[in-house]
Amino acid sequence: MKKNDEFYVPYIDGSLGVKTKQTLKRFTIIALLTIILGALLFSYTQKPFKNSTFELTNSTKITGVFHENPYPMLRVEVAKNIYKNILLLGFGKSSANPFLEKLQNQVKDLNGKLLSIEGNLIYYNGKTLIQITDEEKITLENQAISSIPVNESINNMTLQGEIIDPKCYFGVMKPGKGKIHRSCAVRCISGGIPPVLVTTDSNNLSQYFLLTDLKGGPINNDILPYIGKPSKVKGYVEKMEDWHIIKIDVSDILELNKKSNIY
Amino acid sequence: MGLDYQLVLWNKFKKTYDKIIVLAMLLYVILFAAITLTFNSETSIETLIIRAFGSLAIIMLHIILIIGPLSRLNSSFLPILYNRRHLGVSMFIAALIHGGFSIFQFHALGDVNPIYSIFTSNMDYGSLTNFPFQVLGFFALLILFVLASTSHDFFLSNLSAKIWKRLHMMVYIAYALIIAHVFLGAFQQETSTFTIGLLITGFIIVSGLHLVSAYKEHKVDKTSTNGTENWLKVCDISEIEEDRAKIFTIQNERVAIFKYDGKLSAIHNVCKHQGGPLGEGKIIDGCITCPWHGYQYLPHNGQSPPPFTEKVSTYQLKLENKTVFINPKAFDEGTEVEPCKY
Ligand code: HEM
Ligand code: FES
Numbered sequence: 001m002k003k004n005d006e007f008y009v010p011y012i013d014g015s016l017g018v019k020t021k022q023t024l025k026r027f028t029i030i031a032l033l034t035i036i037l038g039a040l041l042f043s044y045t046q047k048p049f050k051n052s053t054f055e056l057t058n059s060t061k062i063t064g065v066f067h068e069n070p071y072p073m074l075r076v077e078v079a080k081n082i083y084k085n086i087l088l089l090g091f092g093k094s095s096a097n098p099f100l101e102k103l104q105n106q107v108k109d110l111n112g113k114l115l116s117i118e119g120n121l122i123y124y125n126g127k128t129l130i131q132i133t134d135e136e137k138i139t140l141e142n143q144a145i146s147s148i149p150v151n152e153s154i155n156n157m158t159l160q161g162e163i164i165d166p167k168c169y170f171g172v173m174k175p176g177k178g179k180i181h182r183s184c185a186v187r188c189i190s191g192g193i194p195p196v197l198v199t200t201d202s203n204n205l206s207q208y209f210l211l212t213d214l215k216g217g218p219i220n221n222d223i224l225p226y227i228g229k230p231s232k233v234k235g236y237v238e239k240m241e242d243w244h245i246i247k248i249d250v251s252d253i254l255e256l257n258k259k260s261n262i263y
Numbered sequence: 264m265g266l267d268y269q270l271v272l273w274n275k276f277k278k279t280y281d282k283i284i285v286l287a288m289l290l291y292v293i294l295f296a297a298i299t300l301t302f303n304s305e306t307s308i309e310t311l312i313i314r315a316f317g318s319l320a321i322i323m324l325h326i327i328l329i330i331g332p333l334s335r336l337n338s339s340f341l342p343i344l345y346n347r348r349h350l351g352v353s354m355f356i357a358a359l360i361h362g363g364f365s366i367f368q369f370h371a372l373g374d375v376n377p378i379y380s381i382f383t384s385n386m387d388y389g390s391l392t393n394f395p396f397q398v399l400g401f402f403a404l405l406i407l408f409v410l411a412s413t414s415h416d417f418f419l420s421n422l423s424a425k426i427w428k429r430l431h432m433m434v435y436i437a438y439a440l441i442i443a444h445v446f447l448g449a450f451q452q453e454t455s456t457f458t459i460g461l462l463i464t465g466f467i468i469v470s471g472l473h474l475v476s477a478y479k480e481h482k483v484d485k486t487s488t489n490g491t492e493n494w495l496k497v498c499d500i501s502e503i504e505e506d507r508a509k510i511f512t513i514q515n516e517r518v519a520i521f522k523y524d525g526k527l528s529a530i531h532n533v534c535k536h537q538g539g540p541l542g543e544g545k546i547i548d549g550c551i552t553c554p555w556h557g558y559q560y561l562p563h564n565g566q567s568p569p570p571f572t573e574k575v576s577t578y579q580l581k582l583e584n585k586t587v588f589i590n591p592k593a594f595d596e597g598t599e600v601e602p603c604k605y
Binding site: 007008009010020022023027031034042043044047048050052091092094179184188192260 | 276283287290291294295296298299302303305306307309310314315318319322325326333337338339340341342343345368369370371372373374375380381384385386387392393395396397448449451452453455457458461544545547552554556557
């Protein structure tokens with residue numbers, strides 16, 4: 001031990017000697033500098049966040065034609081003859097279906113019906129989703145059947161990308177992908193949020209594919225082990241206006257041991 | 264020890280200490296938020312909170328971990344040790360905000376219980392790069408909770424100093440879990456040489472200081488004593504300073520031999536409060552005073568002066584031509600022993 005003749009006793013006034021005081025001061029300054037350096041490094045080195053948006057405190061009313069193929073969406077006319085399909089989501093990490101159930105029971109088949117939904121918008125890179133928080137905020141506007149999008153067949157394809165939960169990816173969380181976010185994405189998809197495959201090409205253009213099983217039905221639980229990891233997905237691709245759909249057999253998904261390149 | 268007097272001054276020191284802790288934590292969070300909002304304004308408020316408090320907690324943990332060895336190497340650091348508990352509790356609060364927000368953000372509002380989800384949402388337990396790192400953070404947070412909640416004096420007096428100390432050694436397990444939590448978690452995705460470098464430097468400093476101070480203690484333990492039968496030769500009387508002690512390891516127990524007023528007394532080295540090294544203390548007003556928090560013991564019987572009731576074991580000494588000998592057999596705690604006069 002370094003010799004120190006000073007002997008500090010907390011309850012003896014004046015026992016805090018000059019040398020001890022100096023050591024304490026020096027320690028405090030170094031600790032504060034460490035704190036400052038830590039704050040600089042940990043905050044400045046964060047990867048850039050995307051301008052994806054979740055309007056948590058703002059509700060918007062949208063009106064469009066409901067269709068479920070296999071995931072519930074609202075087809076909204078954004079300009080003359082230009083349609084956008086807005087993915088419907090439930091509150092938290094849940095599907096929109098329970099919120100639609102009451103209305104569905106009333107009219108038997110909601111497909112093709114005009115609905116208004118008030119909820120929180122989520123959007124990024126041209127895609128829009130809406131969170132429904134209350135079944136009362138869904139109103140049936142018209143009993144008549146309007147046309148719903150018909151899927152165009154494209155081809156069998158093998159795509160490289162990452163499977164994400166679109167709710168977080170398109171706005172609720174940052175980052176809404178990858179390892180940090182995987183647990184949450186698993187909860188979301190397990191809770192009924194549709195899984196989406198994101199691919200990004202060398203020009204940094206991203207495409208979004210709703211994942212379904214080979215028959216076009218929803219997949220949720222079977223895909224959980226593959227979420228949030230770069231992977232190769234093989235399936236039959238179709239186009240549904242502004243979205244793609246890829247019909248897959250989950251066992252064909254191949255994990256790739258490489259860095260994620262999506263956002 | 265005037266009890267009231269003691270409390271007042273003690274509190275004044277504690278208050279300064281606590282103020283520094285709170286201000287430093289605020290400074291950290293404000294700086295973190297300001298830099299993030301300036302350079303990376305698209306962040307979300309939850310991510311900001313999770314990251315600011317997680318990184319604050321790990322930096323505080325490093326500071327906490329180096330205080331022990333620093334004060335063993337240089338007694339000027341002891342006043343920081345006195346109140347390390349408050350630093351520990353504050354660090355736990357930062358970690359709790361980080362963990363709590365993470366649990367809410369990533370696991371709540373789902374189809375299963377959030378705690379169950381921590382363990383089951385990512386099942387890649389067999390993989391290193393995909394390992395469910397949040398589980399590691401969860402266990403670390405549990406340990407920190409146990410440590411923070413038993414840091415109150417109530418537990419100190421109800422758990423023996425030995426058990427308490429052993430319990431609090433779990434902080435090293437928590438440290439290991441947290442390092443793994445960060446390296447297998449955030450650093451797999453948010454990879455930056457600077458933050459990785461910072462934590463590696465921190466690890467080197469923490470383990471380096473522990474090794475150096477352990478080496479020093481090891482030397483104490485090897486201080487040789489020799490002799491036959493009942494009496495072990497320990498040292499020359501001139502090796503002990505007036506009103507101070509020298510520590511010897513006698514049959515695996517550390518014993519402090521004090522020199523004061525022309526007398527020598529030996530007591531067990533371990534303070535009953537939190538196991539502070541009495542042999543690094545000093546005789547003040549005729550009492551052996553613990554260097555950690557100032558508990559006092561009478562040298563000739565190992566008892567705290569009334570109204571206190573702590574007692575430590577005592578030993579018998581004898582002097583032959585300036586050479587000190589000790590009887591290795593300890594007396595019961597608080598046994599009166601005639602000091603050895605010289
Ligand atoms: C229930 C317990 C915990 C959970 C669920 C948890 C979760 C997380 C998550 C999800 C991240 C990544 C956040 C991001 O980068 O966006 C993270 C990072 C981190 N965690 Fe934890 N954690 C827990 C406990 C702890 C504890 C006890 C500590 C340390 C005292 C800690 C320290 C850190 C640090 C330093 C990082 C990296 C910096 C950061 O991104 O915040 N965590 N944790
Ligand atoms: S350990 Fe606290 S006074 Fe000795």
